[in-house]
Amino acid sequence: MFIAGRGMNSTFSKVLVAGQWRPSRATNSIQASNPITGETIPEQFPVSPREDILDSLEAGAKAAAELAQADDDAIARFLEVCAAGIETRAAELVDLAHAETGLPKAPRLKDVELPRTTDQLRQAARVARDGSWREPIKDDARKIYSVRGPLGGPVVVMGPNNFPYAYNGVGGGDFAAAIVARNPVIAKANPGHPGTTRLFAEIALDAARQSRLPLAIVQLLYHFSNEDGFALVSHPLVGATAFTGSRDAGLKLKGAADAAGKPVYLEMSSINPVVLLPGALRERTDQIANDFFSSCTAAAGQMCTCPGLILLPAGELGQTFLAAARKKFEAAEPGVLLGRGVLERLVKSVAALRDNGAELICGGQPLPGPALRFANTLLTVTAEKFLQHPLALQTEAFGPASLLVFCRDTDEMAAVVTNTTGNLTGSLYLSNAGADDAAYAVLEPLLRTRVGRLLNNKMPTGVAVSPAMNHGGPYPSTGHAGYTAVGLPASVRRFTALYCYDNVPAQRLPRCLQTTS
């Protein structure tokens, strides 16, 4: 995307505010571009000024009060109609998202991410209907009751570039979770796929009409200045904010929201350490190298759970693994990156890793255009060197790149793990015959408190939409290690307040507390 000069408002796409598609008061616009062809996509999306934001906040606050009183069934139907609407317009969504993001239509947009997104919405509908997100607790003897309830203001959702459907500000996981708890959503489109987001908002507005809910249950702004973003997330009328994106942007939003006492849930960065123990490599180096290659290069490495830091034994075992992995990395054609920003950050990140002592094994540079590609990249460093610059050597290289850390023994592995910051995931590969059990017993507890999801003999990509899933982790992978962005009903909890009722008679309690326990 790039910011165009001043234009006529009437040439910009309309924003969705207070139930209406209406002209923004914008004077600037952004446009997406096709990462495969390099061509700019014609549609111009307004950069909303403060007035658009304030209007959406007022409409959102009003909708929040109305949604608090809505029927469970209406909320569920809204989510289901969204899912059905996405299916109805699937062809259009797939064409547009492919043009905006360069992600393959299949296997991916059409047959993986789109069904996942509608499945999430339908799971959310079930949770809205069964009330499990309410977590009711009853103390009949003392006449004290508690349940979870909405926040009293709209939830701002800012989706990432890498999942144009599943994490979209409209229709994605955060959106669905916020709606289940009866909070309206003010979405900010990711600038990588504003058109796809517009389609989702059209579908959601239609669903609001069909389910007779307040139309401001969904509002959409495409873009605004950083300053206006800070004003939004810290505004007294806001309920909370959910953000998925870069650490830089996330930390700035966090600062603004924290200072105002507004909840903010961030998924910011993760390099997902994978520990390869010697027994596992002795048993199945090729298979693990293949797992690693597939996981690291899936979606051109642009997954939150891409394995970006591999701990493995120094010496022959590690070298054999590296050779096997290198062969695959070099042989495969790299995928297309989501945008020029991703490519530029990747160049910088790989340079930062090399500046801090990492040795380039393969890849390491962009490929000739027009498609935005970066060669599949492997870097290595010894544990000793890693421990000299542990933070710099955890720079996230978002893309098909990974750093291998050669460790002389379990103690060095332990030291490296101890120096990792918070991550979404951490994997341990170990011998099936028990040869690595002693090392596992040392390393697992160290890794456990530093990651959200701990895996055995499995690469971290592929986040199942399971009630038991945790797509979260300690700071700075997210803002708080107690929450997950995936997995229902747990993901809903982020957008709730704890409501307690004391001495309130049954007829004045929320319906979910009126049934006998």
Added chain:
Amino acid sequence: MFIAGRGMNSTFSKVLVAGQWRPSRATNSIQASNPITGETIPEQFPVSPREDILDSLEAGAKAAAELAQADDDAIARFLEVCAAGIETRAAELVDLAHAETGLPKAPRLKDVELPRTTDQLRQAARVARDGSWREPIKDDARKIYSVRGPLGGPVVVMGPNNFPYAYNGVGGGDFAAAIVARNPVIAKANPGHPGTTRLFAEIALDAARQSRLPLAIVQLLYHFSNEDGFALVSHPLVGATAFTGSRDAGLKLKGAADAAGKPVYLEMSSINPVVLLPGALRERTDQIANDFFSSCTAAAGQMCTCPGLILLPAGELGQTFLAAARKKFEAAEPGVLLGRGVLERLVKSVAALRDNGAELICGGQPLPGPALRFANTLLTVTAEKFLQHPLALQTEAFGPASLLVFCRDTDEMAAVVTNTTGNLTGSLYLSNAGADDAAYAVLEPLLRTRVGRLLNNKMPTGVAVSPAMNHGGPYPSTGHAGYTAVGLPASVRRFTALYCYDNVPAQRLPRCLQTTS
């Protein structure tokens, strides 16, 4: 308390660090004073320098790793032995807390707060044993499991002045909740009752020995500079912080912790609005005035849930209520305040309310010493004036003081409620005959999203230790509306991370996940 000049280390009480009572490296000390007699209590407590803090962090981090592997039963026994130890030393605890805080021995310290504290510890022990805090979720088909686990670092607990037992940094509710989740505690004593806190720490250290847990499960520092406090709560080795106290101090701690991405749970201030609807006053003005008087002057008004803002009808109904309340407020002898700081802040708060248009009806000034007392105080303001300075007129007057807001109709009440900030509680008194139902229907939803606990026909003081209790509320009453400081197992959740296991075989899962679902 006051800060004494430089003294000999050997004359200061020892701090509890790394399992040892040892001399602090302090050069300054604080002392408590008796709020009834005005006399300084001889014991000198060190103002710990940075080195004490760093030592406690290192020992706490080591203890955190060990506690993660401890038996459920050992954790439970520790909490039970703490409770028994408190009972064994009850006479000593009551004498010392009475001297340090001026709180009555009975009814209060001996027969209310002490049993409540041991009950909390025993409830916590039950939760440690039954594992309900773990919230296990199993997805056997996908081999994904999640549970709550410890944070991986010590929890800093800073208790308030007003509950020397029940919210003490050692032995109080936050302490118990942190321990259930297997986090060691670094307590900072409240400067109002350092001696009481020392006794609790002696009891807890003894309990650690008896239950064969790492002795650094409990550490105690008495005091440190603000800067050192910020360094503590933002330190990489810290798991989280729990603070109960003034908004000023809380917000500064929050700033430091937030900037480092460290969880911080704050209970900071609350004026607990109470709405008296006309039908209720018509039916039972005297009874409600008595409820109000008792609640507002209990513990000399030094409760987090003291009713500090009363909305009531203008005109004769409201005036009759005011006259009834005033009679009680004027007739009763005010209780002793916890310390000179409380008295000074109360003088300032009442002045701020008057400066912003509140009219003083009775009380309003300190009483002659030596005991620290402030006259029972009522102020009034019209809703119209309130709405001109809604924030200033929500200044918390911590003590036996309350502001009555006269409202001409339901609309004015709604406007006042809409302008309240987050509070721990909100009460609505309404007619038993249905006369206030229409007003209730308007006001309840407005109040609901602005408070943690919503009451009917009941004053807010008296926080039952019930699983359904919410002792929390929207910012700025606390830092996050999703958490409660009272009520097990919910209060434990603050001190946990979400642990997910993916493809981890049963024998390597935590014990609580090994049982079949």
